Amino acid sequence: MALTDPSRRPSAGRVLAVLSVVPALLVAGWLLAGLPLLLLGWFRPLVAVPLGIAVAGALCVAALRRLPETADATGWQTGGVLAVALGSGVFNALLHSEQLIVRRDPATYAQYAIWIAEHGSLPVDRQEAAFGGADPALDFGSVGFYDRPEGVVPQFMPGPPMVFAAGEWLGGLLVSPAVLGALAVLVVAGVAARMGGGRWAVPTALAFAVSLPVLYTSRTTLSEITSLILLFGGVALLHDAHTAGGRGSPGRVALAGLVAGLAVLVRVDGLRDVLPVLAYAGFLIALGRTRGGAPAGAGARGGAVRGGPGRLGLALLGGLAVGAGLGFVAAAVLARPYLSYLSRSVVPLLAVCAAVLLLTVLGAALAPRLARWRRPAFLPAAGAAAVVAVMLGFAVRPWVQQVTRQPVTEEDWLTYRFIEVTQRDNGLPIDGSHLYFENSLYWVIWYIGFPAVVLATLAAAVLVRRMLRDGASAEWLLPLALIGWTTVTTLLRPEITPDHPWASRRLVPVVLPGLLLLAFWGLAWVRDKARRLGYGRRAQGWIAGVGVVLLLVPGAITSIGTAFTPVERGERAAVEAMCAAIPPRASVLLVERVTGDRFTQVVRGVCGAPSAQVRRAESTDTPPEADVRRLIAKIRAAGRVPVLLAAQPGQLTAYGPPRQVLALRTRQDERSLVKPPDGVWSLSATVWMALPA
Known part of the structure; x- marks a missing residue:
C-alpha cells in the first residue's frame, strides 16, 4: 500500500x-x-x-x-x-x-x-592584490588550510x-x-x-x-x-x-548503495567502511550465478525479487560506484593536499580496496564452482570461536603490545610533542612515540560498558554460527560484515591523536552504534533462550529489564562528568569583537606563530578581511622586522590599511601602539590518555592589534 x-x-x-x-x-x-x-x-x-x-x-x-x-x-x-x-x-x-x-x-x-x-x-581566494602582489614572505596557509598556487585549499573532504x-x-x-x-x-x-x-x-x-x-x-x-x-x-x-521485493527492488538497492557510497564524500575513512557493501554486492552477484539462489536478507514478507539476487548485486554495485566515485572526484579536485598529507594511510587503504575488489570479482566468477564445495562440519563453531578470539585478543593486547610510531614527517613530530605535553599533564611516563592504540577496546568499554561489549560479542558469535550453519539470520549479513570489519580495523589502528574525548570520535560512525545494535540483539537472544529453557514471563522480564539497565548505565556514568559542561563558549562573541576592531579596507598581517595558525582563516572568512602570515624561521615565533616593514609599505602602496595581529603586545610595539582586540577565557575538552575524560580544562586566547604609523 x-x-x-x-x-x-x-x-x-x-x-x-x-x-x-x-x-x-x-x-x-x-x-x-x-x-x-x-x-x-x-x-x-x-x-x-x-x-x-x-x-x-x-x-x-x-x-x-x-x-x-x-x-x-x-x-x-x-x-x-x-x-x-x-x-x-x-x-x-x-x-x-x-x-x-x-x-x-x-x-x-x-x-x-x-x-x-x-x-x-x-579554493579560498588568497587576495594577493590586497598585499601589493605576491611576496616570498607571505604565507596564506594556516592550520587546516594549505597554501597552494591556485589558492588556499581547506583540509578534509x-x-x-x-x-x-x-x-x-x-x-x-x-x-x-x-x-x-x-x-x-x-x-x-x-x-x-x-x-x-x-x-x-x-x-x-x-x-x-x-x-x-x-x-x-x-x-x-x-x-x-x-x-x-x-x-x-x-x-x-x-x-x-x-x-x-517486487519490481522496484533493484532501484531501491541501487539507492542504498548510492547513499552508503556517499560516505566517501564525507570522510576518507568512508572508503574503508563501505568495503563490506562492495563484498556484499559481489556475494549477491555470485548468488545469482548459482542455482536456486535467493537474495540474502529477504524476509518472510519479502517475496520474490524480479531479476533475482544477481540483478540486485549489480544494482547495489552501481549505486555504490556512483556514490564513492563522487567522493573520489571531490578528493581529487578539492582535497588533493589533504590526500597527500594522508598518503601513508591512503595508499595502503587503496591497496586493501583493490584486494577486496579482486576477491569480489573472483568470488563472483567462481561462484558455480564454489557452490559445490561442501562446508566442513566444524566451520560454524570455528567461525563463532574466531569472533570470540578476536575480541579476547583486543582485551589482552595492552599486556602484550605497546603501539608506537617513530616520527618521520613534520606532522609526526607535532603529534610526538603534543603527546609528550599531554603525558606531563596526565602524570604519565614521557614517551611521545607511544600512541596508546593497544587500549582501543577499553575505549569502547569506557563509553558503552563491559556488558555491552560482552553481549555484542555473544551476538556476533551466534549470528556467524547461524549463517555458516544453514544461512539463518541472513538479514544480518551486511550489517554484521559492516560492523565487524570496521570495528576490527578501527580498533587495530585508530589513527588519531590518542587523547580523549578527541580520540573517541573514531568510534562514532560504526563501532559504537554497531556494537549497541548487536548488544541489544544479544540481550533479546538471551531472553529468548530463557524462554526456550522453560523460564516464565516474569523471569524473562527480569532478564530484559536488568539487561537494559546494564546496557544503559555504564555509558551514562562515563558521560555524566562532562555531559552538562559546554566547551569553548564565548568564541563567537570574541571573534565578532575582534572583527569589529579591524578597520575597513584592512589587509591583515599575522606576525606571531600561534596567532597566525589560529586566526589567519578566521580573519579571512569571518571578518572578511584579506589575511596572511609573515613567514618566520622554523625555530622562531615572529618574522624578521624587515619583511614586515616591506609588506606594510606594499599594502599602503596598494591603497589599503595595514593591520598587524599578534599574541602579545611586545611583539607589535616596533610597528605601532598595540591594542588588545580579543581576550578569551573559556573551557576546553580534557586531554586524557589512559582513563575516560571526566572534566574540562581551561583555555585562554589573546590577540593584540597594531595599526602601523
Whole structure:
C-alpha cells in the first residue's frame, strides 16, 4: 500500500521506518545537489537550496513509494524513539560548543563551511592584490588550510562543510551538529527496530544518545555523525529493498548503495567502511550465478525479487560506484593536499580496496564452482570461536603490545610533542612515540560498558554460527560484515591523536552504534533462550529489564562528568569583537606563530578581511622586522590599511601602539590518555592589534 493511501492511517512501525531513512535521504540529496555546484563555484543558497530540496525529494519518493512494513514497532515505541531523538537534539543544541578559533578539526570544518557558505566556491581566494602582489614572505596557509598556487585549499573532504553551510545560511552553524545528532538517533533506532524488533528501538536509541562520544560529536562541527547517517541509512534502505521485493527492488538497492557510497564524500575513512557493501554486492552477484539462489536478507514478507539476487548485486554495485566515485572526484579536485598529507594511510587503504575488489570479482566468477564445495562440519563453531578470539585478543593486547610510531614527517613530530605535553599533564611516563592504540577496546568499554561489549560479542558469535550453519539470520549479513570489519580495523589502528574525548570520535560512525545494535540483539537472544529453557514471563522480564539497565548505565556514568559542561563558549562573541576592531579596507598581517595558525582563516572568512602570515624561521615565533616593514609599505602602496595581529603586545610595539582586540577565557575538552575524560580544562586566547604609523 502506498504511503499516501488516504484510506488507511500509517502504522507506527511504518512511521518509524520512514523517519529513520529520511535523514540519510536528505543528506544524500543535499550532497548530490551541492557537490556539482561547489565544483562549478555556484554553491549559493538561491541555487543550492531548491536543487537540494528537489533531489532529496526525488530520493524520498524513490525509496518510500509503496514501502511495506519493514519495522515492527508500536505507537509507544515509535513515540519513545522520537522523544529520545528530540531530547538529544535539544540537549546538545543548548550545550553546543563554539569552536571557531582554529586549533583542531572542529574549527577547521566550521571555517571551511563559513567560506563556502559566503563565497560558494573553492579554493579560498588568497587576495594577493590586497598585499601589493605576491611576496616570498607571505604565507596564506594556516592550520587546516594549505597554501597552494591556485589558492588556499581547506583540509578534509567537502561533504560535512556542505552540510554545515546549510546551517550557516539558516543562522545556526554551531547548532547544526545537534540536529544531525538527533537524526542519527532516529537512524540507529530504525535499524534496531528492523533487525531486532521495536521493543529494542527505544533503549538502543537511548544508549546511543547518552554515550559520551555521541554527545561530543553532536555538539561540534565534525564529520562522524554525517558518516553514520549515510552508512546506517544505507543499511536500512537495503533491508527495506530486500523486504519490499517486487519490481522496484533493484532501484531501491541501487539507492542504498548510492547513499552508503556517499560516505566517501564525507570522510576518507568512508572508503574503508563501505568495503563490506562492495563484498556484499559481489556475494549477491555470485548468488545469482548459482542455482536456486535467493537474495540474502529477504524476509518472510519479502517475496520474490524480479531479476533475482544477481540483478540486485549489480544494482547495489552501481549505486555504490556512483556514490564513492563522487567522493573520489571531490578528493581529487578539492582535497588533493589533504590526500597527500594522508598518503601513508591512503595508499595502503587503496591497496586493501583493490584486494577486496579482486576477491569480489573472483568470488563472483567462481561462484558455480564454489557452490559445490561442501562446508566442513566444524566451520560454524570455528567461525563463532574466531569472533570470540578476536575480541579476547583486543582485551589482552595492552599486556602484550605497546603501539608506537617513530616520527618521520613534520606532522609526526607535532603529534610526538603534543603527546609528550599531554603525558606531563596526565602524570604519565614521557614517551611521545607511544600512541596508546593497544587500549582501543577499553575505549569502547569506557563509553558503552563491559556488558555491552560482552553481549555484542555473544551476538556476533551466534549470528556467524547461524549463517555458516544453514544461512539463518541472513538479514544480518551486511550489517554484521559492516560492523565487524570496521570495528576490527578501527580498533587495530585508530589513527588519531590518542587523547580523549578527541580520540573517541573514531568510534562514532560504526563501532559504537554497531556494537549497541548487536548488544541489544544479544540481550533479546538471551531472553529468548530463557524462554526456550522453560523460564516464565516474569523471569524473562527480569532478564530484559536488568539487561537494559546494564546496557544503559555504564555509558551514562562515563558521560555524566562532562555531559552538562559546554566547551569553548564565548568564541563567537570574541571573534565578532575582534572583527569589529579591524578597520575597513584592512589587509591583515599575522606576525606571531600561534596567532597566525589560529586566526589567519578566521580573519579571512569571518571578518572578511584579506589575511596572511609573515613567514618566520622554523625555530622562531615572529618574522624578521624587515619583511614586515616591506609588506606594510606594499599594502599602503596598494591603497589599503595595514593591520598587524599578534599574541602579545611586545611583539607589535616596533610597528605601532598595540591594542588588545580579543581576550578569551573559556573551557576546553580534557586531554586524557589512559582513563575516560571526566572534566574540562581551561583555555585562554589573546590577540593584540597594531595599526602601523
